[in-house]
Amino acid sequence: MTTYHSTRSRNESLTSKQAILEGIAHDGGLFVRDDVAAGAPSLGALMAGTYQDRAKLVLGHLLDDFTAEEITSCVDAAYGDNFDSPAVTPVSPCGDDWTLELWHGPTSAFKDVALQMLPQLMRVSRAGDGRNVMIVTATSGDTGKAALEGFADVPGTGVTVFYPHGKVSDVQRLQMATQRGNNVAVCAIEGNFDDAQTEVKRIFADAALRDRLGEENVVLSSANSINVGRLVPQVTYYFDAYAQLASAGALKVGDAIDFCVPTGNFGDVLAGYYAKLMGLPVRTLVVASNANDVLTDFIATGTYDRRRPFHKTISPSMDILVSSNLERLLFYLSEGDCDLVASLMADLAEKGAYTIPPALLERLHATFACGRSSDEDTRATIRSTWEEHGVLLDPHTAVARHVLEQRPADGTCRVVLSTASPYKFSADVLAALGHDTAGMGGFACMDALEELSHTTAPAALSALRSAPERFGDVVAVDGMNAYVEDKAKELLA
Structure with a gap:
């Protein structure tokens, strides 16, 4: 055991x-x-x-x-x-790439x-x-x-x-x-x-x-x-996405695959790394950041530095400067060097920053890539994805799609992890689609988004308008x- x-x-x-x-x-x-x-x-x-x-x-x-x-x-x-959804986490096409919809559960995330x-x-x-x-x-x-x-x-x-x-x-x-x-x-x-x-x-x-x-x-x-x-249950949906794509003929079992993950605390993308360690042929895990881009800088340079301004963005679940699960990745990249991990975490706590050794950075770059999306980029991606493909994205998923679109496609199957229903962020999505939301409450925005898109908000979200606050x-x-x-x-x- x-x-x-x-x-x-x-x-x-x-x-x-x-x-x-x-x-x-x-x-x-x-x-x-x-x-x-x-x-x-x-x-x-x-x-x-x-x-x-x-x-x-x-x-x-x-x-x-x-x-x-x-x-x-x-x-x-x-x-x-x-x-x-009977698929639990269905995969759907979006242009030449794919979207893994992870928001079909009871809280739409x-x-x-x-x-x-x-x-x-x-x-x-x-x-x-x-x-x-x-x-x-x-x-x-x-x-x-x-x-x-x-x-x-x-x-x-x-x-x-x-x-x-x-x-x-x-x-x-x-x-x-x-x-x-x-x-x-x-x-x-x-x-x-x-x-x-x-x-x-x-x-x-x-x-x-x-x-x-x-x-x-x-x-x-x-x-x-x-x-x-x-963390562990999240590993399943990487394998499941791959199986769905194989079943759909988008790839053959054994082909490489890339995943682009909107990331704050690093748990979601770390689950993809676990899947890779377990044998899933993941080529690249692309870490997508918003303006709080501490992970993008870390992956690019090997230095993690939380001593930076905190930005409030339209993708609030990613407004994080201390990504806890990165510690687990450091453990595996260092081949289980607990002393090194403890030293790096002490530096983060005491100095606000640490730098990994060159050998670890090389191993990091073997699997991980990165990119960032400003709020302006995110809004533009929400609008273009709707206008070109008829797909509504929440602001977190749009961060990942923008980052993936900056990377040249080479025929490898690419999947964006979609982490929330757009209806959790109706006002920002509606505004990104070009609508003036001034003076509109959250539920008015939800109703307007339904009318615009001819889709239906999850029942649990719509029902919040009449639920008493406790x-x-x-x-x-x-x-x-x-x-x-x-x-x-x-x-x-």
């Missing part, structure tokens, strides 16, 4: 069930296994069957202390009629693929241990709602979500503020996503808080992609710790 340990040391050795419940290692690192490829199912096996069949193979490989029966029960519970699964994995992992779990999550817009939806009213589980006040779309805020469930809490913070994420990591590292909650029979865990149970708390960053402790006692009493 494969064990997991921190990216920064091998002091802990945990099963995948234990790693999922812990969320983050005690030294602040992220849980990884040493060899992702060893024992992986064959590419041929992963091409057969349905999305659910592929998910069972991927999860069974990466989480191998789960029994086949446990994996099957998790997959069957996670991927059913809660997705509005790609996070659903993992956050409908994570509660199931936690359910199995917790069996018989008798502890309650408080999920603590920072969100730049989509993770929060997907976590709330996935864990709402799950017995023995509480959920606390923090989001940056005034820095998510109206629909994203309403999705969280109106969340049903007796075990959920939502709170805005006075700061940006990086402030929220950094403080959540401090909360997990707070031994005194951990001890106090332990006395209340509560353990902290995370629904962010720092949790390996959040949550309006706002705290300073240094109040997050106390908020979590209070909510753990309140929701898990």
Whole structure:
């Protein structure tokens, strides 16, 4: 059985069930296994069957202390009629390239693929241990709602979500503020996503808080992609996209493929790297950034420097300057050098920047490419994609499409990951299509976008206009710790 340990040391050795419940290692690192490829199912096996069949193979490989029966029960519970497409994540043509639609779940964002699964994995992992779990999550817009939806009213589980006040779309805020469930809490913070994420990591590292909650029979865990149970389910849709394209005749099994991923916290694109390590013939993973282009600069130069202005953009889920999952990539690029990873993370914390050795940069460039899209570029891409292809894009997907369009096509199959329904960002999409949205509320924009495009907004988004708001708390960053402790006692009493 494969064990997991921190990216920064091998002091802990945990099963995948234990790693999922812990969320983050005690030294602040992220849980990884040493060899992702060893024992992986064959590419041929992963091409057969349905999305659910592929998910069972991927999860069974990466989480191998789960029994086949446990994996099957998790997959069957996670991927059913809660997705509005039988394909779960369908691939559709867009010009000469392809779009992987990851937003057919209950919250209309790609996070659903993992956050409908994570509660199931936690359910199995917790069996018989008798502890309650408080999920603590920072969100730049989509993770929060997907976590709330996935864990709402799950017995023995509480959920606390923090989001940056005034820095998510109206629909994203309403999705969280109106969340049903007796075990959920939502709170805005006075700061940006990086402030929220950094403080959540401090909360997990707070031994005194951990001890106090332990006395209340509560353990902290995370629904962010720092949790390996959040990351692993995302690997499936890379294999599934490839299988769909092979079935459609767009490629032959064994052909190379490129994916372009709009990226903030690096989890979505890292899942593609896991798929490559497991044998998917990925040629290039293109990392697409908005004006918060710290990842673009890192991939180009090997220097990660978060000491730069923070930009509020029309693609808010990517407004991130500290990309947590990059730490896992550094572990694999360095061939498991925990000391190097720990040193780089210390430099980031203390100096705000680090530079990887030349050998790592060379390995990085063997798989990863990058590009950036300004808000102006993003708006232009939304408009041109609609006018030329009749396809509506949300601002995050448009970032990736713009970046991909700057790269010359050479006949290799290319896929853009579409991470959210355009209706989550109706005002920005409508404005990009040339309509004056002055004085229009979010739902007026949603209605106008339906009329313009002759498409229909997801029912769950449209229904927000009549849903009562339940949550309006706002705290300073240094109040997050106390908020979590209070909510753990309140929701898990």
